[in-house]
Amino acid sequence: MTSFSGALDRVRRAVQALAGRGRITVSDDTGPAQRLQVKLGPLEVRDTTPRLAEFGFSSRPPAGTDAVLLFLSGDRSNGVVIATGHQASRPRSLEEGETIVYDLFGKFIRLTKDGGIVIEANGSPVTVNNAAEVVVHASARVLLDTPMVKTTGSVVVGNGASGSFSTPTGAVVTVQDGIITNIT
Structure with a gap:
């Protein structure tokens, strides 16, 4: 035994x-x-x-x-x-079915229960490198809530549209054949 x-x-x-x-x-x-x-x-x-x-x-x-x-x-x-x-940095209070990719420094990408996608950069730059083209398809609108939009190249408006329009700050933008030609 x-x-x-x-x-x-x-x-x-x-x-x-x-x-x-x-x-x-x-x-x-x-x-x-x-x-x-x-x-x-x-x-x-x-x-x-x-x-x-x-x-x-x-x-x-x-x-x-x-x-x-x-x-x-x-x-x-x-x-x-x-x-x-890592218990100290683990995000808490996720809804059932939600997913989050996070780091130790407060940045995350969260796929929310209501179908939204939240990217939190926590004050860090967000960079897209080496893309041949970046396309955004939005069914309602695209909102850029920022004090400045800057481009190093041309801005094309519409499909060859021409005319002028005013911005909320009172600036007048002139467009000729789809290209912004003047901002006053």
């Missing part, structure tokens, strides 16, 4: 060793796989543990982030981080 209980104890220890939870202390994002140092307890620290993430999504969790690890065959020297969560 002792050999059976010994075998059960070995299986129990192997199952207990399959997963672990800890805190990230250091991260390295320079190689093909992100490597993390994870402290699992006062006596167990795992160095250069690879982190798996979903294709198309990447982040570098800050120190203090919670981590869940799996250890292949219960071998504590052969682990991989499968999930991370």
Whole structure:
């Protein structure tokens, strides 16, 4: 009977060793796989543990982030981080079904319950690089609520429209063949 209980104890220890939870202390994002140092307890620290993430999504969790690890065959020297969560920066009070991509610095993209998309830049610039064309299809209007709109090239209005119109500030804009020719 002792050999059976010994075998059960070995299986129990192997199952207990399959997963672990800890805190990230250091991260390295320079190689093909992100490597993390994870402290699992006062006596167990795992160095250069690879982190798996979903294709198309990447982040570098800050120190203090919670981590869940799996250890292949219960071998504590052969682990991989499968999930991370930073409690202090996690957005709260999402509606059921909403999704948010966020960072540690207050910027986010939120897909809202009512079908809206909110981009919060938190005072940072937003840049679109190397686009051949940027098209906005709006069913009602496009509103630019800003003190200035600046362009380095021509502005075309309508399909070759001509005429003048006044802005809310009283400026008069003259358009000739769809190109703004004068602002007074």
